[in-house]
Amino acid sequence: MKLAELAKILNAKIVNLPDPNAEAESGYCGDFLSFVMQRAPEKSAWFTVMTNVNVAAVASLTEVAVVVVCEGSKCDAALIDRVRTQNIALFETDSDIFGAVKAYVNGR
Amino acid sequence: MNCIHVEFEVPGNNFLSAGSASDSVKSTLKKLGVPSSAVRRVAIAMYEAEINMVIHAGGGRCYADIFDDHIKIVMKDEGNGIENLELAMQEGYSTASDDVRNLGFGAGMGLPNIKTYSDRLKIDTEVGKGTTLTIEVDFD
Ligand SMILES: Nc1ncnc2c1ncn2[C@@H]1O[C@H](COP(=O)(O)OP(=O)(O)O)[C@@H](O)[C@H]1O
Ligand SMILES: [Mg+2]
Numbered sequence: 001m002k003l004a005e006l007a008k009i010l011n012a013k014i015v016n017l018p019d020p021n022a023e024a025e026s027g028y029c030g031d032f033l034s035f036v037m038q039r040a041p042e043k044s045a046w047f048t049v050m051t052n053v054n055v056a057a058v059a060s061l062t063e064v065a066v067v068v069v070c071e072g073s074k075c076d077a078a079l080i081d082r083v084r085t086q087n088i089a090l091f092e093t094d095s096d097i098f099g100a101v102k103a104y105v106n107g108r
Numbered sequence: 109m110n111c112i113h114v115e116f117e118v119p120g121n122n123f124l125s126a127g128s129a130s131d132s133v134k135s136t137l138k139k140l141g142v143p144s145s146a147v148r149r150v151a152i153a154m155y156e157a158e159i160n161m162v163i164h165a166g167g168g169r170c171y172a173d174i175f176d177d178h179i180k181i182v183m184k185d186e187g188n189g190i191e192n193l194e195l196a197m198q199e200g201y202s203t204a205s206d207d208v209r210n211l212g213f214g215a216g217m218g219l220p221n222i223k224t225y226s227d228r229l230k231i232d233t234e235v236g237k238g239t240t241l242t243i244e245v246d247f248d
Contacts, residue, residue, distance in 0.1 A: 034217035050212045057127030061151040
């Protein structure tokens, strides 16, 4: 699914979106960064409630397509800065993780 | 055999800059055309080691030697060392504080991840003196 479309179906706030036509090809949910590093596939949509700057480091090294911050959590300023300088796509949505994933999967 | 040597300071108690050593090595390996699966293994192992230095050891230094067919990374700190290494290597074992866990660390998967993603791992640790990890990853 194109990231622009994912943002739309999640009713998400786009914090950063370097390439609206980039695709999310799979998904991963999790907050413990060690698990995310282990398991999040490349080009996946990563659903989390984590909002600190380390999210950018993990997104960059796993090369996920987009980070979806759920549950209405708001990103720290440092994270927003970092995703912008590192060209990482990141959305914020009020939806809970189950709801966000359901919308993503149904929309695929 | 070609070898590129790089070094990084890993500042203690600064989560903001944790990950800069692994990020830099990762982009170097990519430029050199190292297969992406190997690049990912290196990046994860290094990042976990960097984070451990920050949360458990007050920072340290990272030395990386990049050869044609593998990388050797030495992560050296002068923290408190690891009392029971066998326990520390177990999945889920962590002494991280709640504050650290709230940041998404402290799952107790760092050392196990480093072991999984490296081809060779040596851990020298002495209580009160510090810890040195020697991590090698082959490029295939
Ligand atoms: N560089 C280090 N210096 C001192 N203690 C360490 C170091 N690295 C790991 N440890 C100890 O080993 C434990 C397990 O490490 P790890 O598997 O990375 O899990 P975590 O970092 O999530 O706690 C840590 O909780 C800590 O007690
Ligand atoms: Mg750790």
